[in-house]
Amino acid sequence: MRDIKESNTSDVTSISRRVFFKKSATIGAGFTLAMTLPGCVAFESNLNAVSGELTANAFVRISPDNAVTIIIKHIEFGQGTFTGLATIAAEEMDADWGQIVSEAAPANRKLYANLHWGTQGTGGSTAIANSYMQMREAGASARYMLVAAAAQRWSVPVDQITVSKGIVSHQSGVSASFGELAEAASNQSVPKKVYLKDPKDFTLIGRDNLSRKDLGKTDGTAIFTQDVKLPGMLTALVAHPPRFGAKVKSFSDKKAKALNGVVNVVEIPSGVAVIADTFWNAKKGRDALVIDWDFSKAMTESSAQQMQRYREAGNEDGLTAHTQGDLGEAFKGAVKIVEADYEFPYLAHATMEPMNCVVQITDDGVEVWNGSQSPTGDQLGIAAALWMLPGNVKVNTLFAGGSFGRRANKNADYVVETALIAKEHGQSVPIKLVWTREDDTNSGYFRPMYLHKLRAGLDSNGKIIAWQHKIIGQSVMSDSVYAAFIKNGIDGSSVEGATSLPYSIPNFEVKLNTVESQVPVLWWRSVGSTHTAYSTEVFMDELAAAAGQDPVAFRRAHLGDDPRYKAVLDLVIEKSGWDNALPDGKSRGVAIHKSFGSYVAQVAELVLDHKGGYKVDKVVCAVDCGVAINPDIIRAQMEGGIGYGLSPALMSEITIDNGAVVESNFDTHRVVRMRDMPGVDVHIIASSEPPTGVGEPATPVIAPAVANALFAHSGKARHKLPLGQKV
Amino acid sequence: MAISLKINGEKHQVDADPDTPLLWAIRDHLDMTGTKFGCGIASCGACTVHLNGQAVRSCVLPISVIGDQEITTIEGLSSREGKAIQAAWDELAVVQCGYCQSGQIMSATALLENNASPNDADIDAALSGNICRCSTYTRIRAAVKHASQTISVKEV
Ligand code: FES
Numbered sequence A: 001m002r003d004i005k006e007s008n009t010s011d012v013t014s015i016s017r018r019v020f021f022k023k024s025a026t027i028g029a030g031f032t033l034a035m036t037l038p039g040c041v042a043f044e045s046n047l048n049a050v051s052g053e054l055t056a057n058a059f060v061r062i063s064p065d066n067a068v069t070i071i072i073k074h075i076e077f078g079q080g081t082f083t084g085l086a087t088i089a090a091e092e093m094d095a096d097w098g099q100i101v102s103e104a105a106p107a108n109r110k111l112y113a114n115l116h117w118g119t120q121g122t123g124g125s126t127a128i129a130n131s132y133m134q135m136r137e138a139g140a141s142a143r144y145m146l147v148a149a150a151a152q153r154w155s156v157p158v159d160q161i162t163v164s165k166g167i168v169s170h171q172s173g174v175s176a177s178f179g180e181l182a183e184a185a186s187n188q189s190v191p192k193k194v195y196l197k198d199p200k201d202f203t204l205i206g207r208d209n210l211s212r213k214d215l216g217k218t219d220g221t222a223i224f225t226q227d228v229k230l231p232g233m234l235t236a237l238v239a240h241p242p243r244f245g246a247k248v249k250s251f252s253d254k255k256a257k258a259l260n261g262v263v264n265v266v267e268i269p270s271g272v273a274v275i276a277d278t279f280w281n282a283k284k285g286r287d288a289l290v291i292d293w294d295f296s297k298a299m300t301e302s303s304a305q306q307m308q309r310y311r312e313a314g315n316e317d318g319l320t321a322h323t324q325g326d327l328g329e330a331f332k333g334a335v336k337i338v339e340a341d342y343e344f345p346y347l348a349h350a351t352m353e354p355m356n357c358v359v360q361i362t363d364d365g366v367e368v369w370n371g372s373q374s375p376t377g378d379q380l381g382i383a384a385a386l387w388m389l390p391g392n393v394k395v396n397t398l399f400a401g402g403s404f405g406r407r408a409n410k411n412a413d414y415v416v417e418t419a420l421i422a423k424e425h426g427q428s429v430p431i432k433l434v435w436t437r438e439d440d441t442n443s444g445y446f447r448p449m450y451l452h453k454l455r456a457g458l459d460s461n462g463k464i465i466a467w468q469h470k471i472i473g474q475s476v477m478s479d480s481v482y483a484a485f486i487k488n489g490i491d492g493s494s495v496e497g498a499t500s501l502p503y504s505i506p507n508f509e510v511k512l513n514t515v516e517s518q519v520p521v522l523w524w525r526s527v528g529s530t531h532t533a534y535s536t537e538v539f540m541d542e543l544a545a546a547a548g549q550d551p552v553a554f555r556r557a558h559l560g561d562d563p564r565y566k567a568v569l570d571l572v573i574e575k576s577g578w579d580n581a582l583p584d585g586k587s588r589g590v591a592i593h594k595s596f597g598s599y600v601a602q603v604a605e606l607v608l609d610h611k612g613g614y615k616v617d618k619v620v621c622a623v624d625c626g627v628a629i630n631p632d633i634i635r636a637q638m639e640g641g642i643g644y645g646l647s648p649a650l651m652s653e654i655t656i657d658n659g660a661v662v663e664s665n666f667d668t669h670r671v672v673r674m675r676d677m678p679g680v681d682v683h684i685i686a687s688s689e690p691p692t693g694v695g696e697p698a699t700p701v702i703a704p705a706v707a708n709a710l711f712a713h714s715g716k717a718r719h720k721l722p723l724g725q726k727v
Numbered sequence B: 001m002a003i004s005l006k007i008n009g010e011k012h013q014v015d016a017d018p019d020t021p022l023l024w025a026i027r028d029h030l031d032m033t034g035t036k037f038g039c040g041i042a043s044c045g046a047c048t049v050h051l052n053g054q055a056v057r058s059c060v061l062p063i064s065v066i067g068d069q070e071i072t073t074i075e076g077l078s079s080r081e082g083k084a085i086q087a088a089w090d091e092l093a094v095v096q097c098g099y100c101q102s103g104q105i106m107s108a109t110a111l112l113e114n115n116a117s118p119n120d121a122d123i124d125a126a127l128s129g130n131i132c133r134c135s136t137y138t139r140i141r142a143a144v145k146h147a148s149q150t151i152s153v154k155e156v
C-alpha cells in the first residue's frame, strides 16, 4: 500500500523532520519537544481501579506487577512492529526490555491512524516511519509522569532523578520500579512538552538481537484468525464463481444439507456459502453443492490475449506521468537507440495463512476477528455492507500469517464476505470464513499484469541522453474508495519507481496507458516497484552493454545528485567483491532501487550447471533506511524480502484462461522453497536520517539483479518474468 | 462413530467422519490449533506432525487409517531435539509471521532426530516440503545447524 494521504499530513511530516534534524544537531542533554502527535496529547490518562493499571497515554500502559504494555497500532505479520515500535517507546521510557509486552491496538482512527494516511492501516513500509516520533513522545510522556510521581513521593526535585532499565532512582539511594509508581503516576498530569533523548544516548534503538520471544510463535500458542474459537462458532466455506464476472443463477443445496454437520447454505453476492460445525464438514458440503452459474457477463479472455491487447494499447500515446527536457530533439541527436519491451504476469500474494475472518453480529453491533492490515478500512467496509455506523463495528486485530498487501484489501473483500454470510445466517453466532488454498489462489486479488516499453538514446560517449518509458496495465487504486487518489487519470502506484530514477537523464518521459480487465487487482509487496525496478534496472544493463561499459561503471556515470544511491551501490560492490574476477560456472548481476524512502542495492551471484540450469547461490544486499531502529529486523526483512521477490523472479505467476485462474494450489502455483533460497548477506548503512521502511524495499531489487546475472552470462536480455529454470 | 487417537501421549475420542483429515480432527475437534492449515494437499508442510517419530502431513491423513500410532503435535513437542530446535529458533530470531513455523519446527525436529548433524543437502531434502512465504529459510537453515551443535556440545 502506498502513501495515499501525503498532502494531508505534510504538516506532521515536516514537523517531525525538522525536529529530527534539529535534534540530531543537539549535543548533550535532550531537548524540548512540543507534543503534537495523536495518542500522546489530549488523552486522559487513567487508572484502572481493579487492576491498578496506569494507562499513561494511548500507547503505554503500566501495571503494578511492573509489566509495561505498548499498544501497537500496526499489525504484526512478521515484519516486526511488535518489536520495533515497542523498542522506540521503551527507549524513551528507559524501560527494561524484559518488562515490555506488545498488544495490538483496536480500530480507532483518531488515536491510531497511520500518520502518513489519516486512516488506520499498515503498508507502504510506513510503520516505523510514521510512528517514530509518536512512539518516542508516548514513551517520553510516560517516563515524565513516572518521574514526577517519584519526585513527589520522595520530595526531591525531578532533575535529581534518573531512570534506567525500568528503575527510577534518586541520588540519595531510594528507588522504585515503574510498577510501584504506576498508581502515583496516574495523579500526574499528561505533560504538554517532553524531552526526547539525543540519539547518541540510545540504548535500545540500534541494538541487535532485540526480539520479542513471548509471541508464542515457536510453540504453537500464538493465535491467528484461523485459530479463533468462540462459543457456538460455525465455519463457512464459499463456492466462488469459476470465472471472473460470473454470478449465481440458481443452486441446489439438497445434497449439501443432508450431510453431517452442515447447518445452513446461504447465497451472498460473491457466491454460495456452506455453514457447518467444522471445516471438513463445510468443505464436504461445498463439494456437494450443485450450482448453475450465469456466465453472461463472465470474462472470456486469457492472459495471453490480454497481453496482446496491452501491446495494441502500447501503440497509443497514453497519459504523461512525468516529462522533462525535449525527447524528440534528444533522440535525433542519439548515435544509438535501444528499445526493449518487458512483460509481467499477474501475481498472487499467497500468504501462508489463506484468507479468513470471524464475524459475529449481535443486537449490540458487530465484532470482527481478523489479521487486518487495515482495521479502519475493514470497519468501514462492514459498516457500509450492513448499513450501520462504523462505531458499532469492533475490530480485533490478530496476528496475520503473512499479508504482503492482501489483508489491506481496498474493498475489504473477504471481511465483508464474512459479514454478509453472518447476516444471511442470522443467528447471532460467530461465523468463521475459511478460504482454502485453491480459493485463495483462484479468487484474487492480484498484482496486475503489465507491459513496459522502454526506449533510450545514447550519445557518442555512451551517455543516456533520452529515456522514454511507457507502462500499460490495470490501476490498483481504481474500483475502490482509493480511486479518489488517481490524479488526472494517473494512478501513481502504476508508475512509482519509473518516475524517480536514480539516474540523471536530461530528456526523460514516463507515460501510462491504463487498461481495464475483470481480474481484481491490488497492491502487492512493494507495489509499483515490483515491475518498475525490473524494467528500469534490466534496461540499464542493456544500455550498458550497448555502450560497451561495465554495468556498475555505467550506473555510476549516470547517478544523480542523491549521494545515498551511490553509497548503497558502493557498499554492495565492495562487499560482493564485484571487482574480483568470478570463477568459471558463476555469473552475477547488480540492481539498485529506492522504494518507500529506503535505498537498496543487491548483487546476485548465480551458479550455472552443465545442463543449462542455474541456482541463485548468494545475494549481497546493501540498505540505507535511515536510523536503524533494530538492525536484526532490518536484516530479516531484507532476507525475507529477497526470498519473496525471488518467487516471481524465478517461477511464480498467475495465468488466466477463459476468464479463470489456471493455477490452484502450491503444486501448480510454485513458490520459492528451502532448496531455492540463496544465502543472503545484508549490510546496513549507518545513518542519522529519519527512519524509513524495510518491509518492502528489498523485494523489487532481486529479480533485476538475477536477470542481469543471466544477461551477463548469456548476452540475452530477459524481457519476461518469471525467468524460469534455464539460463 | 468415535475414532480413538493417541496424541501427545494421551488418548482422545474424536467423533468425526472417518475421512476427516487428522489436521481437522486436531484443530476443530480437539481444539489444538498449533498445527496449521496451509494447502490441504501435502504441498506446504504447515500441518506437519510426527507419526511414530516421522514427519507427516496431517492434512492428507484420514483419521481412520492411524490406529494406535503415536501422534505428536507442536503442543506435545518435548524431545531433546525439539527443545533444541525451539531454542535455536528463538536464539536466531527465525520467526516472522510465524504461521509456517509449527510445521517447520516439526520437520526440523524429525530431521535432527534421524540425523544428528545434517548438512545443507540434508536440510534441503528434509525442509523443502515446508513453505515459508516470509522466506525465513536462511535463518531456518542456520538454526537447524545451531541446534545440532548445541546438542552435540551437551553430549560431549
Ligand atoms: S496443509 Fe498440509 S501440507 Fe499444506
Ligand code: FES
Residues within 6 Å of the ligand: A078, A352, A401, A402, B095, B096, B097, B098, B099, B100, B101, B131, B132, B133, B134, B135, B136
Ligand atoms: S514465518 Fe511467515 S510463512 Fe514462515
